Amino acid sequence: MNNHPALTRLEQGLNRIIVGQSTLIQQILIALLAGGHIILEGVPGTGKTLLVKVLAQLIQADFRRIQLTPDVLPSDITGTNIFDLNSRNFTLKKGPVFTEVLLADEINRTPPKTQAALLEAMEEMQVTLDGESLPLPELFWVIATQNPLEFEGTYPLPEAQLDRFLFKLVVDYPDQAAEKQMLLNRQAGFTARRLDIARLKSVATVGEILEARQAVKxxxxxxxxxxxxxxxxxxxxxxxxxxxxxxxxxxxxxxxxxxxxxxxxxxxxxxxxxxxxxxxxxxxxxxxxxxxxxxxxxxxxxxxxxxxxxxxxxx
Missing domain, CATH: 1.10.8.80 (Magnesium chelatase subunit I, C-Terminal domain)
Known part of the structure; x- marks a missing residue:
């Protein structure tokens, strides 16, 4: 049995851009195929955000990123109903949770109430706003990052909420050969900032990912x-x-x-x-x-x- 060629192309595409993290990439793809959310833990500068952005682009998925801080409210994630003075009606302003791939940066920096709003969406695959249940996209996939070193002013996730995440992946430093390749790439003109992610050619579609999930079963x-x-x-x-x-x-x-x-x-x-x-x-x-x-x-x-x-x- 051969897996879907789209998944092979996706793995190769990620490995070309994210150097020296082949095991991590394979584990992320396993979580994607199993339909489970991920906690990515690693020190700053190890390419966590870049990896998620590139992955979303390569599968043509809608992507949103939330930088979580102590002042982020649940409504900043889920959205809110806003009263329009002209039409005299409430209109829904959807939050960033209404996407296919959601990067929740530094989840342990935001208070429990906001964490709970995100975790409810992860578990129920829907958001309830003013009594109305709104479904999330079929792919809806959360990758939450956290820094393992800074604990001051953080709100660690309790065990019951951690259990909602399928994988906790530790992003380690690349080995010396991979880091040398990164330096050579930089000398040749490649940097993460200069990488135009929007112009990356897609190698798979959301439909193919959902098809692969069925094959896994x-x-x-x-x-x-x-x-x-x-x-x-x-x-x-x-x-x-x-x-x-x-x-x-x-x-x-x-x-x-x-x-x-x-x-x-x-x-x-x-x-x-x-x-x-x-x-x-x-x-x-x-x-x-x-x-x-x-x-x-x-x-x-x-x-x-x-x-x-x-x-x-x-x-």
Whole structure:
């Protein structure tokens, strides 16, 4: 089974512009195919905003960006009804949430009430304004960024809201070879500021992405893989270093993203490697370390790796 050629072109197009982030790009595409929202965490200057803008342009999707700050109100995101003095009627001024790809920059800088308005839209795929429910586009996809270093004046997302995000992806520094290529590209005249994103040639359409999502649902999952996945979930709930294991929502998402990973690799069946490949991005924002594990400086990714190592792989 070959995945859609449009997805291959999309992956290649992103890798051409965003140098040295091939694993990150693959994980973003898995989330796109599974129809799940993403938290992108990384220090400034690692290309998070550029990556999302380029991706939206390459699939011809409507794109909006919100810079979230402490004074942003829920209505700044969802929109509001404005009274028109001439017509004596209220007219709806839609907010930036009415788009296909929404980049919510620095989500942890905005108060809980505004976060909740965005998360409601993510969960319900609709916005309620003055008692009227307005549907969002079928693709509606949120990528929220946060800076892992600055915590002063921030409002960390509570666990129940973090669980609404499919993946938490950590944007790391590129390796030395990739960074050298970036410098060579810069010398040759390429900079992110000069890149005319609007003139990038699209390589896929929103329709093709929605078509691919349907194909992902057809990927076969054997009973042995289901049992393996359930054993991993159980191990997360019984792990001695964890205060909170994977939720039932996480279990369903794990299966879905494993199917997407298999499909993206050109297979119509899920293997244990697909299940392992999505474990860290799927679980790192859902599991909670016990206080004593934090004092021992245990990293959440290390706890996830120990869960994977504990459970035997089906033959």
């Amino acid at each position: 057809e990927v076969k999952v054997s009973e042995a893989i289901v049992d393996y996945l359930l054993a991993l979930v159980k191990a997360s709930r019984q792990h001695p270093d964890l205060a909170l294991g994977a939720s039932p929502r996480a279990t369903g998402a794990w299966l879905q993203t494993s199917q997407a990973a298999a499909w993206l690799s050109g297979r119509d069946f899920v293997t244990p490697d697909d299940v392992k490949a999505v474990a860290a991005p799927l679980l790192r924002h859902r599991l909670i370390l016990k206080p004593e594990a934090m004092l021992d400086n245990l990293h959440i990714d290390a706890a996830i790796a120990s869960i994977i190592n504990k459970v035997s792989v089906p033959r």
